[in-house]
Amino acid sequence: MEIYSATRGLYPHVSVDCVIFGFDGQALKVLLMSRRDEAHNSGYNDYKFPGSLVYANEDLDTAAVRAAHDITGLRDLRLRQFRTFGAPDRASSPRDKRWLENATRQQVGRIVTVGYLTLIKMGEEVRSFGEDYNVAWFDVGDSTVQLAFDHPLILAEALREIRRQVASRPAVVFDLLPPKFTARELRAAYSAIFSRTYDVRNFNKKFIENEPLIVALDEKERNVKHRAARYLRFDRKAYARQLTIDS
């Protein structure tokens, strides 16, 4: 499969890389593309973020959306820039260089990459990918996954940025949950994102009782083995009003 269009000139100095985090109700996952070097029989199979060099006439944001869509099939991702990575040697290992030159059919020198980020709720439709796509979800903490280029650094920075966003604007978390959720489900999201456990009582006090935008519903869980928990709801309308007043 040709990655790049033969009719569009490349700008071989700058690329985009898309860190797509997903939450499936239990774990924080990240979408990775497998990188096989079949031509050289060197026997490696490592992974990278969906990404691409930018075309000569292409804006960065456009390149990120294009690369994410071409590689994963996903549309309407709200990809946001979070950091640009430019260590002079970040793509210069022999393996990285060979892979790049094979993909681009040209010599490649230093590449600065612009990191994009999104965090999505993994509904059924994005839990797995067909054979058309060379990508799969991995647990963020999966230490058996070998990442190419400087992608371990990009992953670490992306994770830090997501945690920063959730800490300063908790509303992000509610996009990962169903409209009606339990305290347990909210705690699972925080546990996955911050990779830690919480004391139940402290968690409920800090993130639920002290959060005026969380409304307890009359309805409880049904048909569960544990004690049925009350459903909660995040008051998006009040949140939107608050943002308007603040700005």
Add this chain to the structure above:
Amino acid sequence: MEIYSATRGLYPHVSVDCVIFGFDGQALKVLLMSRRDEAHNSGYNDYKFPGSLVYANEDLDTAAVRAAHDITGLRDLRLRQFRTFGAPDRASSPRDKRWLENATRQQVGRIVTVGYLTLIKMGEEVRSFGEDYNVAWFDVGDSTVQLAFDHPLILAEALREIRRQVASRPAVVFDLLPPKFTARELRAAYSAIFSRTYDVRNFNKKFIENEPLIVALDEKERNVKHRAARYLRFDRKAYARQLTIDS
């Protein structure tokens, strides 16, 4: 004056630009470098952010610190990346192209620039610059200043980012004030950053009375014409503890 070292190779595809905001107690200022094209007598004198192409063997953060220091003389700026700008035509107007090729002594094509940002308290030592430096402070809202390249966009995005940071982490504001400050001084900082006026009573309620980390001191202003106001203090120790607990 030669801007670039003749002995270090340039990487002419990527640059850094540093948006240095300053607060002088009254207005939000930004540090700009004047761009004169004396060789061509074209009679323009516009402005740009302190910045530079990166050298071939140079990291992005290093380039930002180097450029800011070389151009302004300022050291120890906490410059942070905030966004990368890469519209294909962002540096391709005839004036921009000529200026770049004159400065670099080489042909220059598309340049992607990585934006860096900082906000400093303008003490006496940074209120003006000597003749060694081609830079000066301007009011952020000064509509008579013409900015080169896509720097109007960079300024707008930097301002948005600073406002976002202050809104989500108000502690940033207290770095701009003396250790003991009045409600009026705090309001002046918010007014300057958000470019708006505040109703005094609403401001005090929202930003002072509702902020447990602001401590009212026994001491009042002296020798002032208006009614002497009580001094306030931001409890940095409690703030640091809170950050530790949150993380």
